[in-house]
Amino acid sequence: MNQLAIHNPATGALITQVAADDPVSVATKAAAARAAQPVWARVPIADRAACIQRFRAKVVEDLEALAAIMTTETGKPIQMSRNELNGFLGRVDFFLQQAVASTATETVFAEGGMTEQIEHVPLGVVANISAWNYPWFVGGNVFVPALLTGNAVLYKPSEYATMTGQAIARLLHAAGVPQDVFILIVGAGDVGAALQAQHIDGLFFTGSHATGARIAQALGPRMVKLQLELGGKDPTYVCDDADPKLAAESLADGAMYNTGQSCCSVERIYVHEKIHDAFVASFVQTVRGFKVGDPAAKDTYIGAITRAPQLDVLEAQVADAKTKGATLLCGGTRLPGPGNWFAPTVFNNVNHGMDLMREESFGPIIGIQKVSSDEETVRLMNDTRYGLTAGVYTPDEARARAILSQIRSGSVYWNCCDRVSPRLPWSGYGDSGVGVTLSTYGIQTFTRPKAWHLRKA
Ligand code: NAD
Numbered sequence: 152m153n154q155l156a157i158h159n160p161a162t163g164a165l166i167t168q169v170a171a172d173d174p175v176s177v178a179t180k181a182a183a184a185r186a187a188q189p190v191w192a193r194v195p196i197a198d199r200a201a202c203i204q205r206f207r208a209k210v211v212e213d214l215e216a217l218a219a220i221m222t223t224e225t226g227k228p229i230q231m232s233r234n235e236l237n238g239f240l241g242r243v244d245f246f247l248q249q250a251v252a253s254t255a256t257e258t259v260f261a262e263g264g265m266t267e268q269i270e271h272v273p274l275g276v277v278a279n280i281s282a283w284n285y286p287w288f289v290g291g292n293v294f295v296p297a298l299l300t301g302n303a304v305l306y307k308p309s310e311y312a313t314m315t316g317q318a319i320a321r322l323l324h325a326a327g328v329p330q331d332v333f334i335l336i337v338g339a340g341d342v343g344a345a346l347q348a349q350h351i352d353g354l355f356f357t358g359s360h361a362t363g364a365r366i367a368q369a370l371g372p373r374m375v376k377l378q379l380e381l382g383g384k385d386p387t388y389v390c391d392d393a394d395p396k397l398a399a400e401s402l403a404d405g406a407m408y409n410t411g412q413s414c415c416s417v418e419r420i421y422v423h424e425k426i427h428d429a430f431v432a433s434f435v436q437t438v439r440g441f442k443v444g445d446p447a448a449k450d451t452y453i454g455a456i457t458r459a460p461q462l463d464v465l466e467a468q469v470a471d472a473k474t475k476g477a478t479l480l481c482g483g484t485r486l487p488g489p490g491n492w493f494a495p496t497v498f499n500n501v502n503h504g505m506d507l508m509r510e511e512s513f514g515p516i517i518g519i520q521k522v523s524s525d526e527e528t529v530r531l532m533n534d535t536r537y538g539l540t541a542g543v544y545t546p547d548e549a550r551a552r553a554i555l556s557q558i559r560s561g562s563v564y565w566n567c568c569d570r571v572s573p574r575l576p577w578s579g580y581g582d583s584g585v586g587v588t589l590s591t592y593g594i595q596t597f598t599r600p601k602a603w604h605l606r607k608a
Contacts, residue, residue: 155338157313160226161446161455163489169313171338174345180334181349184276184303187331192273192301196254199299200247205326207243210236213322217287220314222446225283226455226491229447231409239287243295245573246594250299253591254598264607271598273301274376275352280343280366281316282357283309283457284412289357289380290319292577292588297355297597298328307336307346309358311457344369351375353597357414360511360537360582378586378596381579382511383539384418386532387568388522388554389430390545391423398544399433405542405568407441407495410454411515415540417568419508420519421528427521431499434519435480438495443486453515456491465493465514472498472507477518503534511537525550529557538580542568 153171158164172180191199210217218232227235253271260267279293286308294304308316320335336346340362347354347366353376356366363379370377387405389398405417422430446454456462462485469483482496493514501508501518508518522528532541542564543551555563561578564570571577576590587593 153338155310155313157224159223159490160311160457160459161490163491166223166314169317169337172336172342172345173338174348177336177342177345178349180336181276181305181346181351183331184305184334185350187329188273188276188301188303191298191303191329191332194301196251196299196301199301200250202323202327203243203247203295203299206323206328207240207247209322209326210240210243213318217315217318219447220318221286221312222454224314225286225312225457226446227409227457228451228454230449230451231454235285235287239291242288242291242573242589245589246295246299249591250296250594253594254300266603266605266607268603268605270601270603271300271595272601274597274599276303276305276350277353277355277597278305278307278346278349278351280307280346280354280356280358281309281312282414283311284409284414286312286315287319288571290316292357292593293355293597294319294323294333296594298323298333300594300597302353302597303332303334305334305336305346305349305351307338307343310339313337354378355586355588356380360584363584378588379584380414380577380586380588381582381584382513382537383414383416383579383583384509384511384535384537385415385540385542385560385568386419386421386535386558387417387542387544387564388525388528388532389420389422389426390525390543390547390550391425392546392550393423393426393544395422395426395430396433399430400437401544401566402568403434403437403441406517407438407453407515408569410456411517412457412513413569415562415569415571416513417517417542418512419532420517421522421531422519424521424523427499427519431480431497431519435497438481438497441495443492443495453495456493456514459491461514462491462493464510465496465512465516468505468507468510468512468516469496472501472505472518475502475505477501477505477507482516503531509535525554529554532558536582539583540564540568542566 482494
């Protein structure tokens with residue numbers, strides 16, 4: 152069997168080697184899920200929900216150990232690992248509250264002996280190929296509602312979050328989800344490709360646009376339901392009537408939380424010229440206050456860069472911005488190892504000719520651009536191939552609504568940023584992907600609406 156080496160990105164040390172799947176074992180697992188799924192679909196939803204409720208209790212019991220695992224393998228600061236797990240519990244609660252109502256059979260017509268109903272039947276066997284940056288969130292957005300609605304799940308965590316995936320599988324099985332109804336698939340991209348080649352009824356992917364596009368190309372002719380949650384280049388506009396200090400503190404957090412490795416990190420900031428200098432001063436001061444260091448320490452804010460190759464991307468964006476005339480206000484370099492470290496980096500005097508303002512950075516680096524009108528800013532905010540989130544800071548709600556209604560973006564924020572709610576749909580425009588997770592749409596998406604035409608004889 153192949154071995155997958157797992158390293159601690161904060162130290163470079165080898166944590167462990169785990170047995171990885173290969174095309175043969177993936178096919179065996181997919182066949183087992185196929186056989187198990189109809190039985191699971193016949194389990195009453197109340198009993199499936201009871202399994203998820205027991206799983207939730209086990210997450211609560213093990214929360215500290217689970218946070219430590221995630222921090223060790225991803226370099227996420229420990230307090231953010233705890234925050235993610237606590238946020239995950241809220242998402243589980245939402246799914247448990249909504250699963251029955253949002254998948255109950257609907258009678259949409261009943262007249263003269265004719266009845267029409269919509270039944271929400273499970274898709275069947277779904278594959279979930281996941282990212283490492285929020286493994287509980289992005290994995291749980293799929294496996295929790297998919298299991299509740301009667302699907303079997305083949306779950307491939309990112310190779311950078313494998314130990315978290317193992318913990319999820321262990322706890323789900325201990326909570327009563329049958330072994331073949333939730334199956335862990337271990338490995339890197341080649342194993343993901345082997346998984347996508349199986350007989351599956353749905354593929355739910357979270358990751359980069361490049362990988363998502365490859366998967367879409369492979370699955371297209373097979374008519375398999377496909378959801379892709381991809382990257383972003385999320386803009387925020389700080390208007391001339393905003394409080395520059397409050398906006399700067401909020402946006403520094405939105406840009407740098409999780410070491411900037413969030414799909415909905417603030418990646419571009421536009422500030423009205425009237426408050427630009429005050430905003431920039433507060434922003435840099437806030438970023439300079441972020442503690443960089445050991446992700447296991449409770450006051451660390453900036454942790455390690457999870458994937459070593461991302462350091463090259465960040466370095467290239469810095470070099471490109473400098474060459475094209477941007478002003479470096481802080482950071483701009485790797486930090487000494489061992490492990491993968493990059494200094495929190497802030498530029499101003501940036502423009503859309505720079506990669507920093509066009510390509511996803513996925514790290515602790517941000518460009519701040521001076522603007523002079525709402526019209527100009529709307530044009531700049533929409534000048535992207537992505538469209539995941541976008542925000543506006545202003546005390547004027549009508550102004551914020553007028554601006555945000557023109558932005559092509561799955562989520563929009565007024566005076567907040569980098570925020571996800573289980574009650575609201577999570578989706579993107581353009582290269583940010585297709586499909587929806589979270590909200591009641593994100594439950595129904597794991598079902599197929601079956602149309603019943605019933606005439607009394
Ligand atoms: P990635 O594309 O490198 O990997 C994602 C997953 O795909 C991993 O499990 C990987 O093993 C697998 N994979 C790689 N090549 C494959 C192939 N050829 N076939 C099948 N599977 C393959 O992305 P990543 O580095 O894990 O995640 C970072 C990206 O994810 C960023 O772009 C980020 O914005 C995005 N993301 C988006 C959301 C969202 O909700 N929209 C959430 C989190 C992360």
